[in-house]
Amino acid sequence: MKSKMPEQQLNLTFGTNVRRTRVEQGLTQSELSSISGIRRQLIVSIELGRIDMRLSNVKSLADALGVDPLELLSLPVVDPR
16 A cells, blocks of 8 residues: 655645746746736745645646646655665
8 A cells, every 4th residue: 555645745745846847947936827827826835835736726737837737746756876
């Protein structure tokens, strides 16, 4: 049986991945807000891992960033070296 990721860790992972992807694409929070239809203040809270996400918002952000929603929910791969 797979272990469950704690809710707080999932929120932080998602927020970190949103921020990383946004920055990699050269987008500001305001630009992501305009593209996704999600208020900038909510994007700030998401990136800080402070809120639980509705699936519809996960999809909206993934679509706006042009990535698969699972990419935003995945833990980063750590180099074992």
